[in-house]
Amino acid sequence: MLDVGRHPNISLMAYSEIEKVEGHEGNFTVTVRRKKRYVDEAKCTGCGACAEKCPTSVPDAFNTGLGTRKAIYSYFAQGIPSTHTIDPDFCRQLNGKKCGICQKTCQADAIDFDQEDKIVELDVAGIIIAAGYDVFDPSQIPEYRYSELPNVLTALEFERLLSASGPTDGHLDLPSDRAVEAEIKALEKKIGKSKRMLEKFEKKFDESSKQFYEKYNKGDYSDDKDRKKWADKYAEYLAIMEPLEDLKKKAESFTTAKRLAFIQCVGSRDFRFYPFCSGYCCMHSIKEAIIAHEHENETTSRIFGMDIRAIGKGFEEYKIRGGNNSNITYVRGRVGEISQGPNNNPVVTYEDTHERLVKSQEFDMVILATACVPTIGIIELAKILGVELDKYNFIKTSPFSPVDTNVPGIFACGCAGAPMDVPESVAQASSAAERAAEIAIQLRQVQNVQF
Amino acid sequence: MNKDILVIGGGIAGMQSSLDLADMGVKVHLVEKLPSIGGKMAQLDKTFPTNDCAI
Ligand SMILES: Cc1cc2nc3c(=O)[nH]c(=O)nc-3n(C[C@H](O)[C@H](O)[C@H](O)COP(=O)(O)OP(=O)(O)OC[C@H]3O[C@@H](n4cnc5c(N)ncnc54)[C@H](O)[C@@H]3O)c2cc1C
Ligand code: SF4
Numbered sequence: 001m002l003d004v005g006r007h008p009n010i011s012l013m014a015y016s017e018i019e020k021v022e023g024h025e026g027n028f029t030v031t032v033r034r035k036k037r038y039v040d041e042a043k044c045t046g047c048g049a050c051a052e053k054c055p056t057s058v059p060d061a062f063n064t065g066l067g068t069r070k071a072i073y074s075y076f077a078q079g080i081p082s083t084h085t086i087d088p089d090f091c092r093q094l095n096g097k098k099c100g101i102c103q104k105t106c107q108a109d110a111i112d113f114d115q116e117d118k119i120v121e122l123d124v125a126g127i128i129i130a131a132g133y134d135v136f137d138p139s140q141i142p143e144y145r146y147s148e149l150p151n152v153l154t155a156l157e158f159e160r161l162l163s164a165s166g167p168t169d170g171h172l173d174l175p176s177d178r179a180v181e182a183e184i185k186a187l188e189k190k191i192g193k194s195k196r197m198l199e200k201f202e203k204k205f206d207e208s209s210k211q212f213y214e215k216y217n218k219g220d221y222s223d224d225k226d227r228k229k230w231a232d233k234y235a236e237y238l239a240i241m242e243p244l245e246d247l248k249k250k251a252e253s254f255t256t257a258k259r260l261a262f263i264q265c266v267g268s269r270d271f272r273f274y275p276f277c278s279g280y281c282c283m284h285s286i287k288e289a290i291i292a293h294e295h296e297n298e299t300t301s302r303i304f305g306m307d308i309r310a311i312g313k314g315f316e317e318y319k320i321r322g323g324n325n326s327n328i329t330y331v332r333g334r335v336g337e338i339s340q341g342p343n344n345n346p347v348v349t350y351e352d353t354h355e356r357l358v359k360s361q362e363f364d365m366v367i368l369a370t371a372c373v374p375t376i377g378i379i380e381l382a383k384i385l386g387v388e389l390d391k392y393n394f395i396k397t398s399p400f401s402p403v404d405t406n407v408p409g410i411f412a413c414g415c416a417g418a419p420m421d422v423p424e425s426v427a428q429a430s431s432a433a434e435r436a437a438e439i440a441i442q443l444r445q446v447q448n449v450q451f
Numbered sequence: 452m453n454k455d456i457l458v459i460g461g462g463i464a465g466m467q468s469s470l471d472l473a474d475m476g477v478k479v480h481l482v483e484k485l486p487s488i489g490g491k492m493a494q495l496d497k498t499f500p501t502n503d504c505a506i
Contacts, residue, residue: 009473079487123453130465162496287499414464429467
């Protein structure tokens with residue numbers, strides 16, 4: 001990533017979109033919209049002082065919504081470029097409220113609320129589409145109850161939990177527990193406010209709120225307006241304190257997830273959604289189970305699948321190693337249902353096709369290996385480029401020219417063309433680079449002869 | 452006529468294409484729709500089959 005940002009031959013335009021493409025192989029004219037960040041890319045040093053001070057918290061897309069970021073943000077800590085961006089949907093200043101704290105904080109004077117989009121025109125000889133993929137939304141599968149059960153996650157969400165730089169610093173905290181902890185935090189904030197208010201009364205009347213309240217309830221001070229207000233405030237305080245104490249007691253027993261279930265082919269190999277095999281998800285479930293076990297060695301994982309597809313250099317060995325060293329068991333069978341068990345624990349009901357029995361098992365966390373699906377916006381992009389899509393809306397290529405599209409001079413690589421893992425994406429990327437270089441270098445030779 | 456190449460998308464595939472071309476001496480314009488490049492791989496903790504760090 002760093003190399004891409006630094007290479008003298010690469011001009012990087014992030015936060016930008018393709019608007020128009022005209023021409024043909026060897027001579028395309030491309031219009032790019034560089035979207036306004038409200039931050040001057042030339043001035044921003046990426047120091048992050050603005051984000052620290054920004055008062056507006058927003059769900060963090062990079063952390064799959066499991067954490068928060070500010071309305072002014074860098075996409076992720078090591079992101080290239082590190083230029084910050086203001087989210088116009090949430091920024092207080094851009095939504096007519098008084099704020100501008102980031103502008104006051106920025107030492108580099110990089111914040112520009114009046115910035116406009118910039119249109120850039122490029123002349124290029126060839127184009128490579130590497131627009132990637134999205135993960136399937138499992139809430140479309142009602143029997144897995146992804147939207148209802150807090151401890152049922154997608155594999156991408158689970159990656160963020162495993163990551164040391166993620167929202168839980170790499171701990172497998174249960175989302176249901178995290179929700180309780182967030183509630184505790186919110187109530188503590190309220191209780192702080194309430195306490196400060198009570199202190200004022202206590203100072204004024206030189207008595208503790210508790211003592212006062214006992215007397216008040218006996219009927220003393222019944223006509224005193226100020227004391228009535230005090231009593232109301234104390235009642236409010238108690239109404240917050242009781243649930244807060246209960247939640248805190250509950251939180252004492254919170255532990256990290258140690259019994260994991262991985263469910264394969266969620267949206268893939270499913271005729272209701274995508275009949276194809278996404279290719280990489282068996283492997284990423286094994287990987288995630290191995291890493292979870294590295295984090296805490298009492299972790300056990302069961303991987304439920306029709307079969308485990310470990311096709312690639314060193315993959316089968318990796319699968320066997322996982323079974324031998326990382327407490328992973330592979331269960332052949334398709335999961336029919338996930339239901340709610342005790343303490344928010346998901347219960348997996350499945351058919352064990354070896355024993356020909358329907359069984360149920362309770363877990364701490366269930367991880368769904370969701371399908372690789374065409375990326376949002378690919379239909380519009382294909383229209384702009386004039387390239388054909390296949391029946392699923394991946395870029396159409398053929399098995400014997402896997403990186404060529406139907407338009408000469410336009411190539412595709414990685415998951416934009418079909419589901420594939422990183423090694424295959426990298427191989428295709430080099431292949432597409434070589435196909436594009438043929439055009440660029442041939443042109444260079446022609447031009448050298450002419451001039 | 453220009454001899455530059457446009458790469459759309461800055462995930463692992465787009466980054467690899469860009470670097471290969473740039474190393475061959477071809478000028479590349481890399482357009483990414485999100486605020487930073489990296490794609491899905493940047494969101495992964497580690498990658499199979501070597502368990503190397505993804506970033
Ligand atoms: C949970 C999970 C774990 C995985 N673990 C592994 C693993 O351990 N090992 C492994 O080999 N593979 C793994 N994979 C697969 C891996 O993520 C993919 O193979 C790889 O990321 C594909 O790279 P890509 O560049 O094609 O796509 P992406 O990473 O999707 O990159 C595409 C880029 O293009 C940008 N883009 C999209 N549309 C546009 C547009 N219109 N204009 C400009 N830019 C655009 C996107 O913002 C993105 O930055 C995993 C996948 C998942 C879901
Ligand atoms: S790789 Fe495994 S989990 Fe993914 S679709 Fe294929 S068989 Fe199913």
